[in-house]
Amino acid sequence: xxxxxxxxxxxxxxxxxxxxxxxxxxxxxxxxxxxxxxxxxxxxxxxxxxxxxxxxxxxxxxxxxxxxxxxxxxxxxxxxxxxxxxxxxxxxxxxxxxxxxxxxxxxxxxxxxxxxxxxxxxxxxxxxxxxxxxxxxxxxxxxxxxxxxxxxxxxxxxxxxxxxxxxxxxxxxxxxxxxxxxxxxxxxxxxxxxxxxxxxxxxxxxxxxxxxxxxxxxxxxxxxxxxxxxxxxxxxxxxxxxxxxxxxxxxxxxxxxxxxxxxxxxxxxxxxxxxxxxxxxxx
Amino acid sequence: xxxxxxxxxxxxxxxxxxxxxxxxxxxxxxxxxxxxxxxxxxxxxxxxxxxxxxxxxxxxxxxxxxxxxxxxxxxxxxxxxxxxxxxxxxxxxxxxxxxxxxxxxxxxxxxxxxxxxxxxxxxxxxxxxxxxxxxxxxxxxxxxxxxxxxxxxxxxxxxxxxxxxxxxxxxxxxxxxxxxxxxxxxxxxxxxxxxxxxxxxxxxxxxxxxxxxxxxxxxxxxxxxxxxxxxxxxxxxxxxxxxxxxxxxxxxxxxxxxxxxxxxxxxxxxxxxxxxxxxxxxxxxxxxxxxxxxxxxxxxxxxxxxxxxxxxxxxxxxxxxxxxxxxxxxxxxxxxxxxxxxxxxxxxxxxxxxxxxxxxxxxxxxxxxxxxxxxxxxxxxxxxxxxxxxxxxxxxx
Numbered sequence: 001x002x003x004x005x006x007x008x009x010x011x012x013x014x015x016x017x018x019x020x021x022x023x024x025x026x027x028x029x030x031x032x033x034x035x036x037x038x039x040x041x042x043x044x045x046x047x048x049x050x051x052x053x054x055x056x057x058x059x060x061x062x063x064x065x066x067x068x069x070x071x072x073x074x075x076x077x078x079x080x081x082x083x084x085x086x087x088x089x090x091x092x093x094x095x096x097x098x099x100x101x102x103x104x105x106x107x108x109x110x111x112x113x114x115x116x117x118x119x120x121x122x123x124x125x126x127x128x129x130x131x132x133x134x135x136x137x138x139x140x141x142x143x144x145x146x147x148x149x150x151x152x153x154x155x156x157x158x159x160x161x162x163x164x165x166x167x168x169x170x171x172x173x174x175x176x177x178x179x180x181x182x183x184x185x186x187x188x189x190x191x192x193x194x195x196x197x198x199x200x201x202x203x204x205x206x207x208x209x210x211x212x213x214x215x216x217x218x219x220x221x222x223x224x225x226x227x228x229x230x231x232x233x234x235x236x237x238x239x240x241x242x243x244x245x246x247x248x249x250x251x252x253x254x255x256x257x258x259x260x261x262x263x264x265x266x267x268x269x270x271x272x273x274x275x276x277x278x279x280x281x282x283x
Numbered sequence: 284x285x286x287x288x289x290x291x292x293x294x295x296x297x298x299x300x301x302x303x304x305x306x307x308x309x310x311x312x313x314x315x316x317x318x319x320x321x322x323x324x325x326x327x328x329x330x331x332x333x334x335x336x337x338x339x340x341x342x343x344x345x346x347x348x349x350x351x352x353x354x355x356x357x358x359x360x361x362x363x364x365x366x367x368x369x370x371x372x373x374x375x376x377x378x379x380x381x382x383x384x385x386x387x388x389x390x391x392x393x394x395x396x397x398x399x400x401x402x403x404x405x406x407x408x409x410x411x412x413x414x415x416x417x418x419x420x421x422x423x424x425x426x427x428x429x430x431x432x433x434x435x436x437x438x439x440x441x442x443x444x445x446x447x448x449x450x451x452x453x454x455x456x457x458x459x460x461x462x463x464x465x466x467x468x469x470x471x472x473x474x475x476x477x478x479x480x481x482x483x484x485x486x487x488x489x490x491x492x493x494x495x496x497x498x499x500x501x502x503x504x505x506x507x508x509x510x511x512x513x514x515x516x517x518x519x520x521x522x523x524x525x526x527x528x529x530x531x532x533x534x535x536x537x538x539x540x541x542x543x544x545x546x547x548x549x550x551x552x553x554x555x556x557x558x559x560x561x562x563x564x565x566x567x568x569x570x571x572x573x574x575x576x577x578x579x580x581x582x583x584x585x586x587x588x589x590x591x592x593x594x595x596x597x598x599x600x601x602x603x604x605x606x607x608x609x610x611x612x613x614x615x616x617x618x619x620x621x622x623x624x625x626x627x628x629x630x631x632x633x634x635x636x637x638x639x640x641x642x643x644x645x646x647x648x649x650x651x652x653x654x655x656x657x658x659x660x661x662x663x664x665x666x667x668x669x670x671x672x673x674x675x676x677x678x679x680x
Binding site for chain 2 (some may be wrong): 031034082185
């Protein structure tokens with residue numbers, strides 16, 4: 001075995017609470033130069049992880065937000081025909097109209113490839129795209145190069161980006177796709193972990209408020225029939241709301257009353273259900 | 284290294300590939316794995332590609348590194364048990380009476396419908412004390428949306444443990460709850476139904492058509508002439524017909540509700556109708572199937588491009604389908620058989636499917652399913668089946 005000579009090691013960033021397991025997986029994926037696929041309930045910090053990695057490795061972050069209508073080409077490059085047409089007609093720009101390369105714009109993946117320093121490339125919510133997009137994209141990421149057809153040129157990555165891919169869906173991605181990624185499933189944080197997350201976001205949070213709000217929060221997550229359960233983001237917003245309300249006292253929570261339910265439940269059906277069940281709990 | 288571990292995973296049904304195993308070897312040789320704890324996490328992220336296998340992985344890991352025994356575990360869903368038991372019990376009323384704590388005479392006063400409800404209620408009481416309403420869609424304001432009461436407890440919150448050895452962590456089996464397939468959720472539905480759309484130019488002309496612009500500019504001798512198009516938007520018309528009658532559809536309430544909710548939020552032009560078992564001369568707009576009937580003949584006036592989706596278990600007595608005056612409701616006079624009505628609908632709408640919540644493997648056992656299957660293409664109400672159904676609906680005939 002050769003000594004660990006890796007220049008980049010990931011330890012966690014200022015606003016993101018990272019557990020050991022995840023840190024190890026990130027490090028292994030970086031060493032193997034493989035994309036890391038993160039799955040998990042919404043609100044478990046999949047997207048935040050990429051931000052944290054970028055911050056702690058001091059690399060620029062490039063985010064590709066996948067949309068259902070997206071073509072792979074959009075993520076690689078774009079040939080700006082309209083500008084070229086305009087330039088050829090009016091000729092008042094400094095661009096050379098006969099040189100097509102000047103009208104090629106890099107997409108997000110392209111940007112990560114041509115960047116002069118190593119970057120973190122976050123491909124967010126890959127499950128929105130269709131399977132063709134997913135497979136083709138991994139081909140590109142595997143080979144670290146793609147062709148620009150219009151000018152017959154191959155773009156090769158100067159630096160292999162650190163690739164993080166996130167997926168919300170419970171539906172499995174295709175086998176070839178999975179085969180080329182490292183996989184991790186982020187479980188919903190347990191109360192202890194959540195406490196640490198709260199501490200990071202609210203350094204001056206009082207002990208009793210933290211305890212009471214977490215207790216209520218995890219009780220709310222147990223409610224039946226809720227379609228979109230409140231997650232970390234909702235909890236943080238909720239605690240912020242509680243803190244900023246001058247009339248709020250921790251006693252309220254202990255009495256079973258829950259102010260600002262609307263911050264926690266975003267769908268009207270969910271909110272109604274939660275109101276009913278919260279009301280029942282109080283009696 | 285760890286070849287046996289690899290094969291043990293395969294034997295236990297975790298789909299590990301040789302490539303990923305070689306990758307694990309590479310990780311080992313790179314020196315990024317320094318301890319058994321590192322090995323546990325690294326090997327899992329490299330070898331196992333779905334959280335559904337995390338539990339099996341934990342078991343194999345614990346077994347391999349500590350010799351813990353692997354449990355044989357078969358999870359059978361409550362609904363399946365209930366169905367099987369009922370079918371058995373309906374043949375032996377006496378046994379059933381004993382099991383439910385009623386005497387046979389009392390039992391005979393119940394209609395099958397009441398019996399099933401009683402039975403399901405009893406089952407649920409045992410599982411969850413405060414199970415909410417088990418109402419059909421549309422009949423009550425507070426139907427339990429998309430969440431299945433048949434899967435008690437739901438998904439457990441898997442915590443992240445610290446300061447524990449990997450074997451101990453593995454033996455905790457934190458991912459046990461992820462190992463079973465949950466009910467179909469709305470997110471999954473949207474995944475499958477996403478392609479069910481029909482793009483038609485609509486609205487103001489505000490999108491540049493590059494090809495035409497270039498062509499027109501050339502024709503103009505280089506004078507730029509920009510051509511605008513209408514934006515494409517989804518104009519798909521959908522008719523959803525739901526079998527909401529009788530107890531045979533009861534186990535599928537949750538899943539049909541999910542479909543219903545998704546359809547209502549997704550399709551702009553959606554009509555929902557209700558029927559019981561099969562279609563006769565009319566079909567209802569209200570879930571009680573009482574107030575607002577609509578004649579089947581009326582459907583000829585609809586756009587034939589409308590997608591028709593019928594949801595039902597297609598299980599009934601054969602005469603309901605083939606008898607000329609077979610409607611199970613008194614006072615409903617019929618001139619044609621239900622079979623003819625169904626054929627009429629299939630002719631009217633070229634794009635039609637029947638979604639059956641029963642597993643495909645059981646379709647062969649019910650005669651009426653086979654008969655309807657011949658009229659409408661039938662698909663299972665699962666992710667897989669939905670995808671196939673969508674493919675069929677979007678096919679150009």
